[in-house]
Amino acid sequence: MTSLVIGTAGHIDHGKSALVRALTGTDPDRLKEEKTRGITIDLGFAHAIIAGVDCSFVDVPGHERFVKNMLAGAGGIDLVVLVVAADESVMPQTREHFDICRLLHVQAGLIALTKCDLADAETRELAQLEIRELVAGSFLEGAPIVAVSSRTGEGLDALRAALVEAGRAARGRRADGPTRLPIDRVFSMKGFGTVVTGTLVSGRITVDDDLILVPTAGDRHVKVRGVQVHGARQQAAVAGQRAAVNLGGVEVDEVTRGQHLVAPDAFEATRLADALVEMLPTAKPLKHGARVRFHQGTAEVIGRVAIIGPPDAAGGIPAAEPGTRRFVRLRLEMPVVVARGDRYILRAYSPPVTIAGGLILDPRPPRTAIRTAAALARCSALSFNPETDDRVAVDLRVAGALIDDQGVAGLSRRALVTRAGIEPRDVEARVAALVSARRAVAAGDVVVAAAVLQRLQQAIVASLATHHRQQPLSGGVPREELREQLFGRGDAAVFEQALADLVTAGTIVARERVALATHRVELSPEEEQARAALERAYRQGGLTPPDVSSMAAELAVPAQVAERMLKLLQRQKVLTRLGDLLFHDDALTKLKEAVALMKASAGASARLDVATFKGQFGVSRKFAIPLLEYLDRERITRRVGDARIVL
Numbered sequence: 001m002t003s004l005v006i007g008t009a010g011h012i013d014h015g016k017s018a019l020v021r022a023l024t025g026t027d028p029d030r031l032k033e034e035k036t037r038g039i040t041i042d043l044g045f046a047h048a049i050i051a052g053v054d055c056s057f058v059d060v061p062g063h064e065r066f067v068k069n070m071l072a073g074a075g076g077i078d079l080v081v082l083v084v085a086a087d088e089s090v091m092p093q094t095r096e097h098f099d100i101c102r103l104l105h106v107q108a109g110l111i112a113l114t115k116c117d118l119a120d121a122e123t124r125e126l127a128q129l130e131i132r133e134l135v136a137g138s139f140l141e142g143a144p145i146v147a148v149s150s151r152t153g154e155g156l157d158a159l160r161a162a163l164v165e166a167g168r169a170a171r172g173r174r175a176d177g178p179t180r181l182p183i184d185r186v187f188s189m190k191g192f193g194t195v196v197t198g199t200l201v202s203g204r205i206t207v208d209d210d211l212i213l214v215p216t217a218g219d220r221h222v223k224v225r226g227v228q229v230h231g232a233r234q235q236a237a238v239a240g241q242r243a244a245v246n247l248g249g250v251e252v253d254e255v256t257r258g259q260h261l262v263a264p265d266a267f268e269a270t271r272l273a274d275a276l277v278e279m280l281p282t283a284k285p286l287k288h289g290a291r292v293r294f295h296q297g298t299a300e301v302i303g304r305v306a307i308i309g310p311p312d313a314a315g316g317i318p319a320a321e322p323g324t325r326r327f328v329r330l331r332l333e334m335p336v337v338v339a340r341g342d343r344y345i346l347r348a349y350s351p352p353v354t355i356a357g358g359l360i361l362d363p364r365p366p367r368t369a370i371r372t373a374a375a376l377a378r379c380s381a382l383s384f385n386p387e388t389d390d391r392v393a394v395d396l397r398v399a400g401a402l403i404d405d406q407g408v409a410g411l412s413r414r415a416l417v418t419r420a421g422i423e424p425r426d427v428e429a430r431v432a433a434l435v436s437a438r439r440a441v442a443a444g445d446v447v448v449a450a451a452v453l454q455r456l457q458q459a460i461v462a463s464l465a466t467h468h469r470q471q472p473l474s475g476g477v478p479r480e481e482l483r484e485q486l487f488g489r490g491d492a493a494v495f496e497q498a499l500a501d502l503v504t505a506g507t508i509v510a511r512e513r514v515a516l517a518t519h520r521v522e523l524s525p526e527e528e529q530a531r532a533a534l535e536r537a538y539r540q541g542g543l544t545p546p547d548v549s550s551m552a553a554e555l556a557v558p559a560q561v562a563e564r565m566l567k568l569l570q571r572q573k574v575l576t577r578l579g580d581l582l583f584h585d586d587a588l589t590k591l592k593e594a595v596a597l598m599k600a601s602a603g604a605s606a607r608l609d610v611a612t613f614k615g616q617f618g619v620s621r622k623f624a625i626p627l628l629e630y631l632d633r634e635r636i637t638r639r640v641g642d643a644r645i646v647l
Contacts, residue, residue: 003240004167005199007058007077009070009097014085015114017044018150020059023160024048028059042069043184045197045242047230051164056199056230056242060097067096067352071345072184072257072298074100076199078170078240079163080109082131082140086119086147089127090134096354099280102138103357104343105387108169110143110162111135117149171387173239177423178266179203179211180339181243182297183259188252192226196255197244198298203263205245206236211261213250215269215335222261223248258299260337268418269335274308274362276383277320277328277346283355285319286326286346293352294332296344296360303332305346309376317371320356327361327379329370338363340398340421341386359386364419366405378405395422395430400439403449408456408490410448444493452490456498459486461507464516473523473564475571476515513571521568530557531565535574538584543591543619543627545583578626591617591627595636599646606646608637 008016020028028044044059058077060070074080080101084094101109111131116124128145135141144162148155185197205211207227213220226246227234237243245261260267279286286292288307293300305320308327312318320326338344338360346356361382369375381401384394399420403411413431416422422430431447434440441453463486467477477485479499487495502508509517523531533555538545546554552562566582569575575582594617598606614624628644631637637644 002052002167003054003056003238004163004170005056005058005076005078005240005242006163006167007074007080008060008083009074009080009094009101010083011085011088011091011093011097012061014083014088014091014094015150016083017059019081019083019112019114019148019159020044020046020057022148022150022153022156023050024055024057028057043072047242050160053164053167054230054241055163055167058199058242067093067100067347067354068293068295068300070097071100071295071300074104074106075295075297075343076182076184076201077106078108078173079167080106081163082109082111082135083114084111084127084131085115086113086124086127087115090130095134098134098138098140099354100345100357103278103280103345103354105139107139107171107387108166109140110159110166111140111145112159113145113147114150116147116154117152173200174202174423175204175239176425177202177239178417179205179209179261179263180267180337181205181245181261182299182337183255183261184257184298186252186255186257189246192246194247194250194252194255195244196247196261197242198261199242200237200239201297202239204236204238205243205261210264212264212267213247213255214260214262214267214337216254216259219264220250220254221264222250258297258301258336260297262337263424265414266417266424267337267339268364269337270363271303271332271335272365272367273330273332273338273360274365274379274382275328275330275344275358275360276325276379277305277356277358278325279320279322279356280354281323283322284348285321286356287319288317291349292355293347293349294330294336294344295347296336296338296342299336301332301334301336302349303330305330306370308370308379310371310373327376327383328358329365340419341384359383362402362419363421364415392430392433395420395426396433396437396439399430399447400434400449403434403440403447406448408448408452408487408494410443410446410452410491410494412445413447414445416447441494441497443497444491446491446493448491448494453494453498453501456487456490456495457502460498460502460514461516464508464514464519468516468519473521473527473568474515475521475568476509476513476519479510479512479514482514527561527565530555530561531568533557534562534565535569535584538569538575538582539586541584542587543583543617544623545581545587548582578630581623581626583627588630592631592634592636595631595646602646607643608646609643 010016017028024046026046028046046057048055146155146159146162148159180202181198181200183196183198187195189195205227207224209224211222213222225248227237228244229237229241290305292305294303306329307317342360347354382398402420413427416427417424431442435442438450440447441450483495499510503510506517509515537551574585610624632639637646
């Protein structure tokens with residue numbers, strides 16, 4: 001069955017609640033004060049099946065003091081019924097509610113001319129003329145105006161038919177998208193615990209789902225114990241339906257209107273966002289730094305607006321003028337959950353009147369300068385029209401711009417969902433398209449701009465060339481040292497990808513050290529002679545190698561030359577350092593073979609202690625201890641107490 005969330009809009013006492021009650025048989029005014037005062041204060045809800053369409057009604061308050069409550073309900077509607085009383089016609093809150101719906105880009109709707117039993121034909125006609133003047137050039141231009149009376153029943157059948165027809169123009173919700181339910185009501189039910197309600201704007205909620213409650217201090221995991229749709233238990237609720245969700249793992253006083261139930265790793269809370277703002281023609285100019293009331297979904301947060309773009313000719317910061325569109329950075333006093341493509345409303349801080357609406361472009365922008373032409377160009381690259389632009393093309397353009405923003409840090413696949421707003425199921429396809437177009441490179445979990453990898457590879461080659469020129473005897477730069485030097489702020493997987501590509505191209509060799517493939521250690525005749533003499537002395541020394549300083553003097557090798565050659569021999573794996581001593585690799589290999597033979601002859605009883613080792617191999621304790629510890633590290637022996645078992 002098709003689901004439709006229908007919201008009312010209009011001035012106080014124009015019959016919105018009475019109309020919902022007449023259409024559904026349910027009184028949406030649930031609070032005692034509402035029934036006493038005869039006005040709607042908070043959101044009300046009702047439900048009816050009309051011509052096979054599952055219609056959920058969200059009734060909103062019309063009083064100017066409760067517009068913030070109206071906004072909490074307006075964000076999740078598919079279709080609006082603009083309610084105008086025939087005997088009063090268009091009033092101030094009629095205009096403000098209509099402006100809000102227009103700024104939220106509600107795509108479908110109709111007008112209900114209520115209280116027709118209280119107006120004669122001439123008054124009705126005059127009201128219709130004023131309504132047509134109000135909605136001219138908007139999504140309601142040409143929408144039907146249905147004359148109704150909730151008291152007599154006049155026009156209700158025609159209104160039902162018009163609702164179903166108007167609903168055909170409403171945008172569908174993405175049931176295959178990530179789960180997201182803005183919470184508009186919280187209460188506790190005896191025997192059940194915490195229950196939240198809201199309109200599921202994307203995805204689905206199923207019994208036993210593990211979801212995240214945001215924003216909270218840290219990720220608050222909750223369990224779905226039960227789901228109801230229109231008072232009936234269901235196994236799942238899908239996008240486009242209003243649902244009541246019974247939650248485990250959270251108390252009722254820990255949940256408030258404005259929070260969201262979301263799928264893990266799909267949304268993040270933020271206090272900073274770059275956005276497009278659309279000023280109402282009737283609003284006052286919005287100055288840089290102005291304090292505003294930010295409304296999105298069911299949340300209301302105080303914040304400030306910063307105008308993006310270079311100063312004017314006089315060095316000042318231009319305001320967002322009435323009827324214009326500007327790029328702004330929103331700085332909020334409390335975290336909210338917003339995603340790329342979300343619509344929002346701005347109201348003046350005081351007096352609280354609606355002044356603008358807009359579109360979220362980047363929910364987690366970099367903390368960079370915004371008073372520049374580059375910042376303006378960046379927002380232009382991120383700007384799009386969700387109603388008309390191709391989704392795939394927008395995803396690729398926005399993802400590419402954000403990846404460029406990130407530079408060496410790159411953008412994680414998770415951020416492609418939470419920041420770039422790409423559906424989780426589309427991430428791999430979008431990454432593949434960016435890679436195929438040579439716009440980006442994927443390395444591990446990170447995607448970076450292709451230019452970043454190219455610059456890194458050039459820097460690696462240049463750095464190695466400088467190193468070889470300055471240290472011709474070096475076998476290269478240690479891998480981690482090179483990464484820290486050239487790519488310390490970048491992702492290690494990107495650095496490894498750069499090395500791998502250069503190795504494949506035959507440009508470098510990369511093991512523990514990284515060197516140009518063309519690099520060869522070139523020794524002078526003096527160094528070659530010193531290397532050979534030192535290598536020979538250590539080979540002959542076996543398990544009792546000579547002292548470095550005395551040996552260098554005995555061989556008449558300058559100390560600096562000896563030090564360089566010993567480091568070279570270690571890099572070439574000819575010598576191995578054990579503590580303060582150097583041993584020839586041949587001697588260590590023969591030692592391991594000799595100890596292994598002990599196992600072959602003595603079997604499981606093969607043991608070694610310091611005294612036995614000293615006697616068998618003719619070494620002093622100075623050499624025995626580091627050699628036995630070496631055998632332990634090589635897993636030839638295992639120490640047990642004062643002895644060692646031969647493995």
